[in-house]
Amino acid sequence: MLKQLGSTVLTAATGATGKETAFGASAAALGMLATLLGGWDKPLQLLVVLMIADYVTGVLGAIKTKRVNSDVMFWGGIRKITVLFVVGLAHLIDGWVAGESAVFRILAIYFYAGREGLSVFENLGVLGVYIPPKLKEFLVQLKEKGEAKE
Template sequence: MTNQLREYGVNLATAAVGASGKEATIGGYIAAAGLFLSGLLGGWDMALKVLLVLMVVDYVTGVLGAAKHKKLNSDVMYWGGIRKMVVLVVVGLGAMIDDWIQPGAPIFRTAAIYFYAGREGLSVIENLGTIGVPLPRAIHEFLTQLNEKGGGSDGKNV
C-alpha cells in the first residue's frame, strides 16, 4: 500500500513539474497558442468563457441526442465543429473592428458573443429535450414555435 502511495505521489509530481524538456516545450507552445487566441478574441473575460462553455455543452449534448436516436453522423459532427470555429472567427473579427473603430469599447465583440451565446443556449435546451430531459411546458412550446417558423426539424434554421 505504501509503495502504491509513493508511486502515485511520484506520478503526480512528475505530471505537475514535467518529466523532460520536451514536455515543457509542448506546454510552452500550448500556452503561447492560448495567449494568441485570447488576444485574437479580444481577451479572456466571462462572456467569452460562457460562450465557450455553451459551445462545448451544445456539441456534447448534440452528440448524445444523436446517439440516443441512433443518428450519429461524422459529417454532421464535422460541420458542427466547423460552425463553432466560424463563430469564434466572427467574435475575433468583432474584436478587431472594435479596436479599429473605438479602442477600449468592445461593442461589436460583445454583441457577437451575446448573440451566439443566446443561440447556443437555445440549442442546448433543444438538445436536452432531445435527450429526454423534462422541460417546462412554456420552453417546449417556444421551441416548437421556433422549429415551425424555421421550417426545419432541427431548429437550426431559425
C-alpha cells in the same frame, strides 16, 4: 559557465520533456487565441462553455437516436470555429470603430451564446431531460420564427 546558462535557458524555454513543450505550446496558443478574441472575460467564457455543451449534448443525442454522422460532427466543429472567427472580427472592428469599447464583440458573443443555448436546450430535449412546457413552447416559437425568415 556561459554554455551552462545557455543550456538552462534553452531547457526552460522548450521544456525538459516533450510533455512540457506541448503544454507550453498549448498554453501559448490559447493565450494568443484569447488575445485575438478580445480577452478571456466572462462573456467569452460563457460562449465557449455553451459551445462545448452544445457539441457534447449534440453527440450524445446523436448516439441516443442512432444518427451518429462523422460528417455532421466535423461541420459542427467547423461552425464553432467560424463563430470564434466572427468574434475575432468583431473585436477588430471594435478597435477600428469603437476604440476601447467592445460593442460589436459583446453583441456577437451574446448573439451566438443565445443560439448555442437554444441548441443545448433542443439537445437536452432529445436526451429526454425535462424542459418546462412554457420554455419548450417558447423555444418552438423561436425556432419557427427563425425558419420562417430563412
